[in-house]
Amino acid sequence: MINARQLEVLCTVIEVGTTARAAELLAVSQPAVSNMIRHTEDLVGFALFVRKHGRLVPTQEALHIAQEAQHLFLQQKRIAAIVDELRGGTIGRLSIVATPSIGHGLLPRALSLFMKTRPKLQLSIELGSIDEIIRRLVSGRADLGLSITPPRHSAVSVHEIGDGEMKCICPADHEIALLQRVSVTNLNQVRHISYGARTPLGQAIDSLFSQQGLERRYFCEVRHTATALEMVRNGLGVALVDSFGLIGQPAEGIAVRPITPSLPLKTHGITSNLFPTTNIALQFQSFLADYLKEASSAPA
Known part of the structure; x- marks a missing residue:
């Protein structure tokens, strides 16, 4: 079976006509190129070149092999390009x-x-x-x-x-919006939208209320901060949401305030x-x- 290196040597010799010039392009010695050609001829069982006027002239069989090899070289280049793109994270x-x-x-x-x-x-x-x-x-x-x-x-x-933190959000015209910092104790005095006691956020917020000696009260239970945000946007109440969910969100119609105690x-x-x-x-x-x-x- 002819390997890719043998095909490369064959095609290079066909292109330049001499083993000396092919050796220069391939960065190997001239005897190495000559030996590779002879070994390839032994493998296929027929001559690949005839010498005319000091140049190696490919046989029709050699030309046919070289033509087919071009498809292999193109595929190798495509695979190399895909590997480079995968390494760079641009495809996949x-x-x-x-x-x-x-x-x-x-x-x-x-x-x-x-x-x-x-x-x-x-x-x-x-x-x-x-x-x-x-x-x-x-x-x-x-x-x-x-x-x-x-x-x-x-x-x-x-x-x-x-890193982020919990923030208090409310409609822009809400009384809570008048505060520069919202204590969690304020939330029990308004229509509070919050999370179930068994959810991770609900448990974290309950811990804040416990620090103040209070139990959390809320009129509307949601599971996700995205839902709480939309509820507030529609004027239904006040909520605590994570700051990650506020990134890139339009500020129109809502006020965002830090809370005390903070919840990183x-x-x-x-x-x-x-x-x-x-x-x-x-x-x-x-x-x-x-x-x-x-x-x-x-x-x-």
């Missing part, structure tokens, strides 16, 4: 599963910037609970998980991507320990960290 497939608080706002905005230099990249985006994130990662159905709540599972690794949050990147993390997933995780850092330092 990126599968992300995120909790809704990240997936509804932050993720699309970050991806829109990330994709500008990667137009050939294929995306798969799923939203789900932290349990769904773990299931997809350990089964190999996702490359990267994103969540505010870090999972505790031996089959995944967790990486802190960015983090965005976490989650990867599987059972499957190698793809290069493009690692690139996006790093990109998202830079995006969050820039967003947090931007003026409010």
Whole structure:
């Protein structure tokens, strides 16, 4: 069987007509080229060149082989280009599963910037609970998980991507908007939109109320911050939402205030320990960290 190197030598000699010139182009010795041609002729069982006036003239058989070899060389170049693009993260497939608080706002905005230099990249985006994130990662159905709540599972690794905090939001004309900083005690005096006691955010907020010696009261229970944000936009009440969900959101009609006591949050990147993390997933995780850092330092 003729290998790719033998085909390369054959095609180069056909192109330049002498083993000496072919050796220069291939950066090898002239005897090495001559030996390669002889070995190839032994393999195929017929002559590939005849010598005329000091030049090697290819036989019709050699020309036919060389013509077919061009398809192989083009395919090799295409594969090399694909490898370079995969190494650079410009093509391929990126599968992300995120909790809704990240997936509804932050993720699309970050991806829109990330994709500008990667137009050939294929995306798969799923939203789900932290349990769904773990299931997809350990089964190999996702490359990267994103969540505010870090999972505790031996089959995944967790990486802190960015810092945030809970914020109080209310309609722009609400009495709470008159405050520069909102105490959680104020929330029990207004129509409070909040999260179930069994949800991670609900438990974290309950801890803030406990520090003040209070029990949290709310008239409307939601599961996700994106829902709470839309409820407030429509004038239904006041809510605490994570700052990640506010990134890039239009400020018209709502007021955003810091809270006391503060409730710091983090965005976490989650990867599987059972499957190698793809290069493009690692690139996006790093990109998202830079995006969050820039967003947090931007003026409010």
